[in-house]
Amino acid sequence: MPITNYLVLAGILFAIGATTVMLRRNAIVVFMGVELMLNATNLAFVTFARIHGDLTGQVLAFFVMVVAAAEVVVGLAIIVTIFRTRRSASVDDVNLLKG
Amino acid sequence: MQTLGLAPWLVGLPLAGAAVLLLGGRRTDRWGHWLGVLASTAAFAVGLVLLADVLRLPADERVAVHSLGTWLEVGTLQVDAAFRVDPLSLTFVLLVTFVGTLIHLYSVAYMAHDVDRRRFFAYLNLFVAAMLLLVLADSYLLLFVGWEGVGVASFLLIGFWDHRRENAVAGKKAFVMNRVGDMGLIVAMMLMLWQVGSLSFGDVLGAAGGMSTGVATAIGLMLLLAACGKSAQFPLQAWLGDAMAGPTPVSALIHAATMVTAGVYLLVRSAPVLEAAPTAQLVVAVVGAVTLLFGAVVGCAKDDIKKALAASTMSQIGYMMLAAGLGPIGYAFAIFHLVTHGFFKAGLFLGAGSVMHAMDDSVDMRRFGGLGRALPVTAVTMGLGWLAILGVPPFSGYWSKDKIIEAAFVGEGWRPWVFGTVALVGAGITAFYMSRLFFMTFAGRRRWESEGEGARHPHEAPFLMRLPMIVLAVGSVALGGLLTLGGGFTTWLEPVVGHAEHHDPVLPVWLIITLTLVLVVLGAALAFRLYAVQQVPVEPPASNALVRAARRDLYQDPVNETLAMLPGQVATRTLVYADRTVVDSAFLRLASGVRRAGDGLRRSQNGYVRSYAATTLGGLLVVAAVVWALAY
Numbered sequence: 178m179p180i181t182n183y184l185v186l187a188g189i190l191f192a193i194g195a196t197t198v199m200l201r202r203n204a205i206v207v208f209m210g211v212e213l214m215l216n217a218t219n220l221a222f223v224t225f226a227r228i229h230g231d232l233t234g235q236v237l238a239f240f241v242m243v244v245a246a247a248e249v250v251v252g253l254a255i256i257v258t259i260f261r262t263r264r265s266a267s268v269d270d271v272n273l274l275k276g
Numbered sequence: 277m278q279t280l281g282l283a284p285w286l287v288g289l290p291l292a293g294a295a296v297l298l299l300g301g302r303r304t305d306r307w308g309h310w311l312g313v314l315a316s317t318a319a320f321a322v323g324l325v326l327l328a329d330v331l332r333l334p335a336d337e338r339v340a341v342h343s344l345g346t347w348l349e350v351g352t353l354q355v356d357a358a359f360r361v362d363p364l365s366l367t368f369v370l371l372v373t374f375v376g377t378l379i380h381l382y383s384v385a386y387m388a389h390d391v392d393r394r395r396f397f398a399y400l401n402l403f404v405a406a407m408l409l410l411v412l413a414d415s416y417l418l419l420f421v422g423w424e425g426v427g428v429a430s431f432l433l434i435g436f437w438d439h440r441r442e443n444a445v446a447g448k449k450a451f452v453m454n455r456v457g458d459m460g461l462i463v464a465m466m467l468m469l470w471q472v473g474s475l476s477f478g479d480v481l482g483a484a485g486g487m488s489t490g491v492a493t494a495i496g497l498m499l500l501l502a503a504c505g506k507s508a509q510f511p512l513q514a515w516l517g518d519a520m521a522g523p524t525p526v527s528a529l530i531h532a533a534t535m536v537t538a539g540v541y542l543l544v545r546s547a548p549v550l551e552a553a554p555t556a557q558l559v560v561a562v563v564g565a566v567t568l569l570f571g572a573v574v575g576c577a578k579d580d581i582k583k584a585l586a587a588s589t590m591s592q593i594g595y596m597m598l599a600a601g602l603g604p605i606g607y608a609f610a611i612f613h614l615v616t617h618g619f620f621k622a623g624l625f626l627g628a629g630s631v632m633h634a635m636d637d638s639v640d641m642r643r644f645g646g647l648g649r650a651l652p653v654t655a656v657t658m659g660l661g662w663l664a665i666l667g668v669p670p671f672s673g674y675w676s677k678d679k680i681i682e683a684a685f686v687g688e689g690w691r692p693w694v695f696g697t698v699a700l701v702g703a704g705i706t707a708f709y710m711s712r713l714f715f716m717t718f719a720g721r722r723r724w725e726s727e728g729e730g731a732r733h734p735h736e737a738p739f740l741m742r743l744p745m746i747v748l749a750v751g752s753v754a755l756g757g758l759l760t761l762g763g764g765f766t767t768w769l770e771p772v773v774g775h776a777e778h779h780d781p782v783l784p785v786w787l788i789i790t791l792t793l794v795l796v797v798l799g800a801a802l803a804f805r806l807y808a809v810q811q812v813p814v815e816p817p818a819s820n821a822l823v824r825a826a827r828r829d830l831y832q833d834p835v836n837e838t839l840a841m842l843p844g845q846v847a848t849r850t851l852v853y854a855d856r857t858v859v860d861s862a863f864l865r866l867a868s869g870v871r872r873a874g875d876g877l878r879r880s881q882n883g884y885v886r887s888y889a890a891t892t893l894g895g896l897l898v899v900a901a902v903v904w905a906l907a908y
Contacts, residue, residue, distance in 0.1 A: 198886070269884055
């Protein structure tokens with residue numbers, strides 16, 4: 178099995194994530210889409226590390242995980258707060274910040 | 277010269293006085309006026325010390341320059357802050373400080389009831405300091421500093437009572453008309469820099485002989501323009517009459533010691549330039565002659581005592597300009613007349629101030645009359661000044677003005693006849709209007725109420741006002757004769773203006789003197805008949821066109837308004853219109869275009885997270901596509 182299949186998988190996962198982010202209104206689901214995109218990139222990083230025999234990609238994947246974990250904490254906190262005040266988790270209801 | 281180092285103090289002392297009075301504020305109110313008098317007196321004392329020192333030296337060592345160091349250094353141009361002490365500048369220093377001090381003293385009493393007396397003295401000191409800087413400077417640039425200082429001080433003083441609109445306007449008028457002249461001085465300095473590369477008197481005047489006639493003429497005419505502005509000569513004379521809005525001591529100072537004499541000083545100082553440019557010299561003489569008659573004609577019709585005196589100053593300065601335009605034979609007499617005129621004109625103005633003081637600030641001579649008995653000291657001192665300005669021997673004016681008339685008759689071709697006749701006729705008219713002023717004020721029946729509403733109670737001025745008047749009257753009597761003794765004054769000025777060869781006038785001298793005296797007596801007699809014997813109507817009678825024109829200053833204001841103000845206003849309005857329609861609208865359109873673009877872009881900022889995400893992704897795809905396209 179050629180190793181490039183992993184890259185194809187990463188691309189597919191990323192596309193699914195991006196589509197989710199753009200099409201779904203529920204903040205939790207959007208969040209899951211974001212996580213999916215992050216993990217797709219992690220998969221791509223690790224694959225490239227393997228292809229080039231260079232550990233940098235794997236290190237970067239760790240960084241992404243750390244950042245993603247932090248982001249989940251902050252993001253979920255925001256979503257919960259918004260839900261408490263507005264009784265809605267729809268991202269389209271939170272559109273006050275505009276020109 | 278051992279005392280040469282004192283020269284900067286002449287400027288410094290009054291300047292320090294002005295600084296203390298202006299910065300000290302209300303705290304100096306109680307003693308401020310005495311400080312002003314002290315500063316001016318101290319400058320006079322310094323002037324006397326310098327005079328004593330200079331007099332000890334032989335004639336060819338009497339020109340000295342004291343440099344305080346380099347003032348400006350730009351490229352090849354270097355200007356020193358240098359003071360020139362020579363007979364000419366020293367003459368001015370003594371005139372300015374002596375007459376100035378007397379006027380300071382007079383003002384102590386004259387302005388006694390003015391809440392702003394301290395500020396007034398600060399400005400007087402500033403005026404004296406600026407004038408001293410003007411006459412002591414050793415370069416045109418430093419002279420220009422004093423020149424502008426005089427302009428500022430006159431502006432402040434003419435508009436001193438600026439709570440009245442006319443006074444403020446008069447100050448502004450004087451300032452603006454002076455600026456026209458200042459442009460002349462600036463252009464003259466540029467021409468000097470271009471031709472000589474230096475602005476010091478020594479360099480410029482030394483190089484004057486080597487200049488081409490065209491350049492010398494241009495510089496000479498520009499200097500004349502400057503002199504016309506400052507000395508109120510035709511065609512820049514219009515500010516002088518309005519300048520009477522200032523307190524009377526200011527008028528005395530402007531007319532006798534500072535300000536209007538500056539133009540004559542500038543021309544006499546720049547004599548070598550004028551001599552290299554016969555055309556400019558002729559124009560100077562013509563301007564002098566025109567102003568001489570102009571002022572004299574206006575003076576005949578004015579009922580305002582101060583404005584009549586102002587017109588007389590204009591006319592007398594015209595004599596000086598005429599003399600300055602006559603060449604070497606005239607310079608010394610121009611300055612000589614300036615000195616004697618300084619004394620009797622200051623005396624006349626202070627006398628007019630005393631009359632105004634007695635008549636509750638009224639200046640209308642038609643409402644005076646018969647004041648001689650009520651104001652004996654004023655009448656006598658003004659009478660002596662009157663005889664002096666008439667040129668009656670042996671009073672001061674005779675010695676100086678008669679010499680100018682004689683000099684005007686020297687020459688070849690048409691010039692002596694024209695200039696001589698003008699000077700001669702001017703003397704006759706002068707006699708008429710000055711006698712008119714004197715008789716209307718002091719002689720005849722009184723035309724003011726002594727009882728009931730609007731009653732006047734004329735009383736002699738306090739001693740502090742009488743003293744300067746008496747001193748100046750003594751000067752009006754004796755100064756001319758004293759300075760003439762043994763050709764004293766002309767010899768004294770020779771180190772600066774050069775030796776004048778004696779030339780015979782086209783008419784015999786005795787005939788000129790006789791003619792002058794006959795005209796003077798005729799003018800005075802006519803005035804005596806009209807204004808002392810006959811009853812003077814209280815309302816100005818309707819008269820012929822000339823009198824009506826003279827009452828309105830020969831239409832100088834309408835002419836200026838039509839020739840200068842209206843085109844200027846049209847030009848500015850056109851420019852404003854062009855600015856609004858072209859420049860402003862272009863920028864307004866640019867601004868509204870930017871705003872419309874912003875409005876369009878604002879729609880993309882809709883607040884929906886998902887659309888931002890789509891934009892980001894779209895951008896990413898574009899970048900990826902570009903990278904891909906570049907790679908293959």
